[in-house]
Amino acid sequence: MEELILKLKKEIIEVLNLEDIKPEDIDENAPLFGGEGLGLDSIDALELIVLMEKNYGIKLQDPNQGKEIFKSINVMADYISKNRTK
């Protein structure tokens, strides 16, 4: 899991172009969206859906599912580890 979390952080930084942020700056339990955490928005959510599909073979049908899955890095890593097809 530790490994997946670090990999996921690196992938998110790359795909969302979070230039000034390092993996260790991201708190695994902090919300990804909204003011308190990384401050991501609905377009970032779409990019994360694409990331899950391309890197882990997980296809979400409804963008609203993302709201639950992208709560934090921990929640996302947990979902991926349970549902990944690659």
Added chain:
Amino acid sequence: MIDIVITGTGIVSAIGVGKEETLRSLQEQRSGIRPLRYLKTEHHEFPVGEVQLSNDEMCALLGIDPTKQPTTRTALMGMVALKEALEQSGLSPDQYPHIPLISGTTVGGMDKSEQYYLDFLENDSRNEYIRTHDCGACTEMMADHFGRFKMLTTLSTACSSAANAVITGAELIRAGRAECVVVGGTECITKFHLNGFASLMILDKEPCRPFDASRAGLNLGEGAAWLVIETAEHAKLRGAKSLARLAGYGNACDAFHQTATSNDGEGPYRAMKQALECGGITPDQVDYINTHGTGTGNNDLTESEAMRRLFGEQVPPFSSTKAFTGHTTSASGTIEAVICILAMQQSFMPVNLRFHDAGQCLTPVHETTKKPLHYVLSNAFGFGGNDSALLFENEGMTARNDNSSFITPNSSLKKVYLLSAAQISAQEPLCDDWKENPVALTEPLTRSREADYKQFIPPLEARRMGRILKRAIATARKALADAAIETPQAIVTGTGLGCIENTEIFLDALCREGEDQMMPTRFMSSTHNTMSSIVAINLQAHGYNATYAHNTVSFQSALMDALLQLRRGAVGNAMVCAHDEMTPGYHALLCKSGYLAGKKATECAVSMVLANENNGSAICEVAGMRLLHRPTEAEKQNALEELLAETRTADYQMTEGYPELFGVNYTTPALDVYAAAHLLNVKPIVVRYNDENHYSLILLRPCSDC
């Protein structure tokens, strides 16, 4: 008083070729949403509203031999609809050179670009299609099929493009610059935007259900529609029958998000409110609204909220006809305008198909309803929050009111001053010092010298922006600061190619790697109106917002639009912007096409603040301009003489621009005006632009002469 009437309409969409078939489909409730048939794509899971004609069938209808000239689906559909409109209007081809033609499109020639992109890169078999890519080329192809028009331009404000073409046409008439204008829009479905919309997850796999609680997205549609609009006097003189009046219009910017609509519907609310005010009517006088109603969760809720805000408890009957046609994107503004005119003529309200339960939305008309319609409102909203509304009046009903704001006495026209201008180009960015030590252009392509964007754009916003968007915000912020204006009342942008870097990356992935390249951010920033809308979002500018994308006259068109509004006092200030970027890859293609071969290609970012009052530090006066399509030598001479007479200019100098400083790109004329304004001494200067298709004159006058 200026009365604008519609004397010809033409329409083609999934529910019919021509008005007769369209009307029958609407009345018999026959939807045009079907499985994919014409577009070659892997995405057969999405139903669409395709025009039921192949390109070859359209060529046959039009008498075009597709082996002899390049054709695109967008242009062909546009020609089919334009033919119907011109024929009904009774205008003859010898009148066209006196009539401007204004189109709206975003896709332009993308259908052929995505088909031949790999050929462009690898061989010379399809070179003639490289320059049919841009939006302006599409308009030129359509116009050329019928003859020579006085002026051509193209609006590209995503899904409100055609509605904004109507507004610009009406503005030209109100200003007395034309008696008759042909306005419309056209758009075909492409793999490019089908994949783009799919990546935004807003396409429904079932036929769309606008305003219904179960709605799950839109169906893409395609089509074209045109209106011939003219002064009532002009129509009467030539014996043309009026079909309806264009009673008013509104254009506002939601300034909220690139692809989402705001919760309070500020943009839609302002656009509809303005249209009613412009027409001099109260909300209770509206009999029917043809909504934007795309079927996405976001749009229909926002539009419902905007209608609640404007109409209170008494929201007029409304429906979305996108359940019939699909979302015809850039063409939807005029497709739905023609549907409104048909509805007024036949006294019925088109039904909102597949509606069962409103949920949080308002309830649309869901049964066929016969009813006389006096005033009808038609909404068209686009990505970037480019929101417009058109108001039509049924002339057959009661005497018209005199509260219309179309009563504009010409004598009160205001002067226009250039308060400030900022550029990012091959020269020193965001300053005017380049004059002392200009950089010489030596390479075939010189990219712009970038500025420090951190002072203008927070990192979280900047991370998603391409260079062209950063330049747009930086030049806008600098020009506004120099003019001491916080929020401009209008933002009008010209761009030849739009965000070509993102477009190229998306297209390249689509053509090389296939259709599972999901790139929501790239797609979102690939529309031509991204600069104008991202600047509006950055500045929270809810006023007029438009983008012109007509290759070499994109900037001149934007300037013309701003001048029309500043002169009649519709706005006190306006920001006119011009943006084009160039990539090595696209540069190579444009060299291959001939356009940039042997030239010093560059990029352009200019933002200018104009106002109709001199704040004391204006750079110069923008005294007047002319924009013409393929004029004869006599017409060129005449245009110059008229401009000089109108501005009472005797002694002047002329420049053809400064290619040694700013090179060549589609919006170089903006850099030429910028430079001419700064090099201006005592004499007025005419900045002239001339190519095989377009001719423009812009007269700048030192303020000592104003």
